[in-house]
Amino acid sequence: MVKWLAGPEQAGLRRAYLEWLRRRLPKWFPGETFPEMHDLQEAYEMITNRFEEWKERQRLAGVAQGVEQGRAQGVELGRREGERALVLRLIQHRFGDAPTTLRLRLQSASQAELENLADRVLDATSVDDLFQ
Secondary structure (H helix, E strand, O other): OOOHHHOHHHHHHHHHHHHHHHHHHHHHOOOOOOOOOOOHHHHHHHHHHHHHHHHHHHHHHHHHHHHHHHHHHHHHHHHHHHHHHHHHHHHHHHHOOOOHHHHHHHHOOOHHHHHHHHHHOOOOOOOHHHHO
């Protein structure tokens, strides 16, 4: 497009396009500062040079977001595993060795179900009472 607009008959269109870029770039890239651009060739070179920088910044932001999501998921998983281990220990302490079916049930239990079981184990008279 820069080549097509290079002809003298396109001077007005070049100026209009450059002005349009001056106004749009800050909206497309909030927080970025842009040097004064006097012609389309300068604008083209500036955008080309900054593109890799912008792309890398976006990639790093995506990585940071992914790390944060992974951390949050890890915390949630750790919390659930800790709750599961605690409930199993309470059941074993109160009723003796837990059967395999109970262990499997605990493996598939949600955080809320595990919390409910932790409360119920204190009052239950048998393992069967936990699930009624």
